[in-house]
Amino acid sequence: xxxxxxxxLALFAAMPLAAQDQLPPAPYAYRQLDDxxxxxxxxxxxxxxxxxxxxxxxxxxxxxxMAGDMRHQVxxxxxxxxxxEAIRAWLIERYGDYVSYAPQNKPIMWPLFxxxxxxxLLAALLLRGRFRKGSKSxxxx
Amino acid sequence: xxxxxxxxxLWMAAALAVLQLFAGFSALRPSGKVLGGVVRPxxxxxxxxxxxxFFCLIDLFLETDLSVKLVAANSHxxxxxxxxxxxxxxxxxxxxxxxxxxxxxSGGFVALIEKRLRExxxxxxxxxxxxxxxxxxxxxxxxxxxxxxxPEPAPEGQGLNPLLQDVGLAFHPPTLYVGYVGxxxxxxxxxxxxxTRDVGPAFARAMRPWVLGAWIFLTIGITAGSYWAYYTLGxxxxxxxxxxxxxxxxxxxxxxxxLHSASVLAxxxxxRAWTVMLGVIAFSMSMVGTFLVRSGILTSVHAFAVDPERGxxxxxxxxxxIGGALALFGIRASTVTEGERFSLVSREASLVFNNVMLCxxxxxxxxxxxxxxxxxAFGAKVSVGPPYFNPVSAIxxxxxxxxxxxGPLLRWRKDKPSRITATVAVPALLTAxxxxxxVVLAPGxxxxxxxxxxxxxxxxxxxxxxxxxxxxxxxxxxxxGMVFGHFGIGVALLGAASESAFSxxxxxxxxxxxxxxxGPITLKLISIEPVAGPNWTALEATVTASYNGGAPxxxxxxxxxxxxxxxxxxxxxxxxxxxxxxxxxxxNEGEDGRWQMRFWWKPFVPLLWLGGLLxxxxxxxxxxxxxxxxxxxxxxxxxxxxRKARQEMLK
Numbered sequence: 149x150x151x152x153x154x155x156x157l158a159l160f161a162a163m164p165l166a167a168q169d170q171l172p173p174a175p176y177a178y179r180q181l182d183d184x185x186x187x188x189x190x191x192x193x194x195x196x197x198x199x200x201x202x203x204x205x206x207x208x209x210x211x212x213x214m215a216g217d218m219r220h221q222v223x224x225x226x227x228x229x230x231x232x233e234a235i236r237a238w239l240i241e242r243y244g245d246y247v248s249y250a251p252q253n254k255p256i257m258w259p260l261f262x263x264x265x266x267x268x269l270l271a272a273l274l275l276r277g278r279f280r281k282g283s284k285s286x287x288x289x
Numbered sequence: 290x291x292x293x294x295x296x297x298x299l300w301m302a303a304a305l306a307v308l309q310l311f312a313g314f315s316a317l318r319p320s321g322k323v324l325g326g327v328v329r330p331x332x333x334x335x336x337x338x339x340x341x342x343f344f345c346l347i348d349l350f351l352e353t354d355l356s357v358k359l360v361a362a363n364s365h366x367x368x369x370x371x372x373x374x375x376x377x378x379x380x381x382x383x384x385x386x387x388x389x390x391x392x393x394x395s396g397g398f399v400a401l402i403e404k405r406l407r408e409x410x411x412x413x414x415x416x417x418x419x420x421x422x423x424x425x426x427x428x429x430x431x432x433x434x435x436x437x438x439x440p441e442p443a444p445e446g447q448g449l450n451p452l453l454q455d456v457g458l459a460f461h462p463p464t465l466y467v468g469y470v471g472x473x474x475x476x477x478x479x480x481x482x483x484x485t486r487d488v489g490p491a492f493a494r495a496m497r498p499w500v501l502g503a504w505i506f507l508t509i510g511i512t513a514g515s516y517w518a519y520y521t522l523g524x525x526x527x528x529x530x531x532x533x534x535x536x537x538x539x540x541x542x543x544x545x546x547x548l549h550s551a552s553v554l555a556x557x558x559x560x561r562a563w564t565v566m567l568g569v570i571a572f573s574m575s576m577v578g579t580f581l582v583r584s585g586i587l588t589s590v591h592a593f594a595v596d597p598e599r600g601x602x603x604x605x606x607x608x609x610x611i612g613g614a615l616a617l618f619g620i621r622a623s624t625v626t627e628g629e630r631f632s633l634v635s636r637e638a639s640l641v642f643n644n645v646m647l648c649x650x651x652x653x654x655x656x657x658x659x660x661x662x663x664x665x666a667f668g669a670k671v672s673v674g675p676p677y678f679n680p681v682s683a684i685x686x687x688x689x690x691x692x693x694x695x696g697p698l699l700r701w702r703k704d705k706p707s708r709i710t711a712t713v714a715v716p717a718l719l720t721a722x723x724x725x726x727x728v729v730l731a732p733g734x735x736x737x738x739x740x741x742x743x744x745x746x747x748x749x750x751x752x753x754x755x756x757x758x759x760x761x762x763x764x765x766x767x768x769x770g771m772v773f774g775h776f777g778i779g780v781a782l783l784g785a786a787s788e789s790a791f792s793x794x795x796x797x798x799x800x801x802x803x804x805x806x807x808g809p810i811t812l813k814l815i816s817i818e819p820v821a822g823p824n825w826t827a828l829e830a831t832v833t834a835s836y837n838g839g840a841p842x843x844x845x846x847x848x849x850x851x852x853x854x855x856x857x858x859x860x861x862x863x864x865x866x867x868x869x870x871x872x873x874x875x876x877n878e879g880e881d882g883r884w885q886m887r888f889w890w891k892p893f894v895p896l897l898w899l900g901g902l903l904x905x906x907x908x909x910x911x912x913x914x915x916x917x918x919x920x921x922x923x924x925x926x927x928x929x930x931x932r933k934a935r936q937e938m939l940k
Contacts, residue, residue, distance in 0.1 A: 198672045203531065205522070205529060206529075206675075208524065208526075209529070210524065245670065246670040246672050249677075250674070250677070251676070256667060256671070257664075260656065264684055267649045267653070271648075271649060278641070
């Protein structure tokens with residue numbers, strides 16, 4: 149965990165717009181885009197990105213300086229015309245899958261996607277068995 | 290001295306639990322019948338002793354006895370009284386002692402008042418309860434002694450995390466713990482009934498008040514926790530699918546399923562095996578929740594390794610109890626017959642459907658919570674968050690809520706769909722209308738909030754239909770309870786969906802005197818001034834807000850700085866109207882001297898917590914109704930016995 153934080157911090161320091169805790173937050177950390185449509189797009193993406201320094205909060209829910217910088221990144225890139233998924237891919241490349249709350253289409257995540265289907269299947273089998281037996285015994289009554 | 294008394298009394302209570310276990314199980318054999326008489330008194334005494342031990346710890350915290358390690362690490366002499374009190378359970382050791390206390394006191398209570406069950410089943414239940422509490426006694430006494438002394442008293446305590454210094458949070462953990470432990474009583478009943486092969490309506494009736502009580506506390510705990518997150522974290526979020534939140538949601542889901550299936554068992558003598566199984570699952574989820582929260586495994590598998598002793602201990606307890614209970618279930622399941630049959634269209638069937646859907650959500654939440662830990666074992670660090678939980682749980686939740694509108698209208702055992710079509714048509718039509726209206730009025734709304742609004746409205750209306758054609762003054766309290774509970778779910782869903790669909794946000798850098806707007810509200814920053822509290826200082830903004838140009842109201846958001854331990858916290862200011870809530874936060878001062886302000890207008894968001902409280906209120910009505918019924922039944926039984934005795938005498 150510690151190593152990961154260090155790597156993340158190192159990557160962070162390498163970014164041109166990176167700010168440390170002492171510096172004032174980047175301009176778009178606490179400022180919305182003027183175009184409401186673009187802001188909504190940015191907000192939608194920010195809500196699905198993890199604040200790497202917090203416990204289970206998205207970058208849209210955090211006062212951590214790092215979350216502020218990521219918000220700034222997301223907003224400026226959206227304003228520059230980038231698509232949300234491209235920005236997500238860029239962030240994943242930098243920080244790893246951990247940064248995205250939306251599960252990525254990778255083999256290690258497939259069981260997670262299969263889970264609801266498996267549960268539905270099990271439920272259907274259970275209910276079917278239950279009521280088939282039920283109707284049979286009722287017919288024999 | 291107090292600390293030593295507390296510890297000694299705790300050891301004595303543990304010894305009594307051993308006796309209770311031994312006596313309870315021996316009494317089940319013909320040779321040990323004599324021992325049966327001591328089990329109840331033992332359970333009562335054990336409860337009383339643990340309560341004494343817990344009061345000793347409270348006293349140490351209130352006096353801030355800094356020679357006790359736990360107090361020095363978690364308290365501070367300057368802390369306000371209420372947080373000294375709450376500090377007792379705001380830490381690992383104290384919270385485990387609270388757990389054991391509630392558990393032993395409930396056990397004593399069962400021993401005192403439970404008279405409906407067969408005596409052997411009750412003894413087996415109390416023995417089971419002793420078995421479960423023994424694990425926790427061992428955990429407390431061997432690896433987390435709350436009364437440990439320091440070699441030398443500390444000069445001053447280290448204080449309590451500022452985020453936790455909040456009145457709401459002071460009572461949040463105990464509320465959840467009462468819920469968890471109530472489920473342990475249900476678990477013991479299930480074990481007792483399995484051991485004596487006595488799974489039937491009497492068992493369900495004895496268990497039901499405990500499940501109901503636990504469920505009420507869990508509902509309140511979750512609602513309050515969500516509101517706490519909403520107003521203290523300063524960004525207006527109210528549910529994060531955080532593992533700690535999930536740890537409280539999972540027992541709630543299981544308890545909800547158990548509650549409904551116990552009702553079927555109590556009134557129809559059906560779903561026997563399923564009810565026992567859910568009793569085991571519900572407590573398992575409480576234990577899993579405790580394990581997740583207490584072991585530190587949440588943040589990372591590696592954090593778990595920092596203090597492996599405690600984590601392993603709870604994991605071992607988990608394996609022993611859950612594995613043991615499941616093994617017992619496996620052995621005895623074949624002797625538990627399924628009970629009465631029912632057809633596909635019946636109230637039982639709708640309850641089974643909803644039970645299965647609840648278990649589906651439970652499975653998804655459990656898997657999603659544990660999945661990052663599983664992948665970490667394979668070297669991949671991933672996150673599972675709202676983009677997974679929201680849509681996937683909706684797959685199960687939406688059909689379930691539709692069924693909630695229909696199920697209570699069906700008759701037990703067998704019914705015809707045609708009998709209720711006219712009644713159901715009203716809420717069905719309303720749901721469709723709401724769907725259409727939202728699509729037209731708010732184009733571009735996402736699918737989940739859209740469904741949430743439509744289904745929420747439909748359910749809120751449909752929940753009142755079971756009262757149709759009834760004499761309202763003679764309707765049993767438990768029916769009112771069901772109506773309020775289901776209505777509350779509809780209301781909460783509506784609030785949640787409306788919040789996520791229609792919230793508007795305004796982030797602004799403001800000078801004193803500037804105006805801004807968010808949604809229909811105009812805001813003006815009047816002043817920013819320093820203020821001080823007992824153990825914090827703060828900057829306080831004065832903001833006036835006016836809705837559509839109406840009379841302005843004043844809000845005071847604060848940015849607080851705590852001194853012991855050092856920390857910062859935003860204190861958001863809320864203004865509630867009938868149609869929504871204004872949420873205002875004061876941030877930092879920018880370079881240019883302007884203040885970072887954050888405002889949200891959240892239409893109908895209070896409905897979310899109002900719904901939660903309505904659900905809990907419904908549970909309370911149901912509990913009162915059931916208890917009143919039981920008391921009546923007992924009285925009638927007594928009267929009959931009395932008359933019989935008198936007739937005998939006259940003869």
